[in-house]
Amino acid sequence: MSDTNNDSMGRGTQGTKMSKHHKKLTASAIKGAIQLGIGYVVGNLNSKPDRDVLMQDFSVVESVFLPNEGSNLTPAHHFPDFRLKSYAPLAFRYFRELFGIKPDDYLYSICNEPLIELSNPGASSSWFYLTSDDEFIIKTVQHKEAEFLQKLLPGYYMNLNQNPRTLLPKFYGLYCIQCSGFTIRVVVMNNILPRAMKMHYKYDLKGSSYKRCASRKERAKSSPTFKDLDFKDMHEGLNLDSETYNALMKTLQRDCRVLESFKIMDYSLLLGIHVLDHKPLSRESRCDSRKGQKVLYSTALESIQGSMKDPEPLGDDDTFGGIPAKYKDENLPHLSGDN
């Protein structure tokens, strides 16, 4: 996908399936249908009493038709008629609760403002949408990916239960929208690199050195995502205090074991580095002694170390937190997440 928004989606991609007589469907109609559909099913779920998730719930697919003119159950809308399928709705409700996402906040984030279409940061054929409040990423997935994710849900549930510090993606919902001959499946995930926190360096790390340099095209971007060999060249590692290091390594080991059990090989750690009081890392400046900065503790650190007693109060600008790290004498809090 190009970096610029493309309002016309009347083209075949791996993520979509066209009928012979499809109408041209605008990107804004797709985004609108995603918002309306998710809003409808999540709102509907709110009225159902809370109950324990059962094994059977993982394989449920609930389907609702939302005609343009509305129905007894569904609101009228300005998009073409569409059908929304909600995968394992009770399981995802449980996950959202576990992740501390309140139903109203989820609805508000997804439905209240237009979705922002992002450039594709990876090599996949997915499209990415971001909620206006920076909270959620909505990623299109292929039929097989959606099926695969649904099959993994029991194991995903177990991992969240046993390993709450996991850095694996947080999945909040899995949906399918069928509209004007298109079929689009989307997964709602956490946005681990919120725009409001400038990342001075971004890395996609696989722990491999084979062809692990960012392409020339990627490097030319305003905020490129570098790879393992670039990281080695540009940072020569990061210094974490031993407690943080051990907690992070333990979490990564546990996450990798889960990914292995899912027979997933092609994963990477997405690493964002925010340099406090940023000055560019040049060969010359690397060994400079710099003035120390307050190292922040927040969500990402707690997520690997467990809850902390008496955390230091955070200022308004500090709420993104991160894991404190040092490059030699620099303080480099960074956010990390398995991808």
Added chain:
Amino acid sequence: MSDTNNDSMGRGTQGTKMSKHHKKLTASAIKGAIQLGIGYVVGNLNSKPDRDVLMQDFSVVESVFLPNEGSNLTPAHHFPDFRLKSYAPLAFRYFRELFGIKPDDYLYSICNEPLIELSNPGASSSWFYLTSDDEFIIKTVQHKEAEFLQKLLPGYYMNLNQNPRTLLPKFYGLYCIQCSGFTIRVVVMNNILPRAMKMHYKYDLKGSSYKRCASRKERAKSSPTFKDLDFKDMHEGLNLDSETYNALMKTLQRDCRVLESFKIMDYSLLLGIHVLDHKPLSRESRCDSRKGQKVLYSTALESIQGSMKDPEPLGDDDTFGGIPAKYKDENLPHLSGDN
């Protein structure tokens, strides 16, 4: 099974499978092989590093051969050669940890003293063994029951995670012993009616009134297990304080939903009533006003109400606890568990 111990097991039952040329196997050899086999596999598991349970772990069956003369890995013993299969060993290790059973305590309880053979309290064809310390029940199960239980483990895991106050049986291990042509499968469970706490009344409750009277044979026993209609006739209900009542009802509802999801119909609530300062319940005495007794709070109550702050200290004789209940003016702590 008769009430008296029968040292010879050279007979076909639903729980066993004989080869044509089986040797006569004594009950003490079976009990000994169970103890030695479980002791070996649980001890062996202790040396394996702890790790998260994965979905795949539920379907594992580990097998070890224990020849009479011993081997590099297994000890010599005085029983015929036998093979022990351990179902989902890592999952059960996780469950034992969740139930607060330390590996050494589990080994000590099962292996250190001879098992006690119990009379069959129910209608099933199972045999029951009790550990000498009253902690664990070892119940023989048929091939299909063992397979069924293993298939339920993911759902069982989920229930323990979401509903820690569950009154469903606590399963600590599932094993298969193959010895001299016999195949015996056993499940290790919690003993909800320990001998040291005299139960003045025992009930097997199904919430049905159809043919739910204890048989004449059952009534003739020294400690009979009565049924729903007997309960109605003998107690006309029990009074629980409203908090306990609500917690118990909620727990039973959640447990029943899980059993329903497993497509299990034939279950009952095993209810034991211990009358403080017991006097027999006769028609004449039922409405007598009695001196109040200290009502105990312990494991069984906490298990449905959640952890309690500052529990009252318990005397040596009070450690069995129970759920406080009143029959009119009587205090009747009782233990309960779904069966």
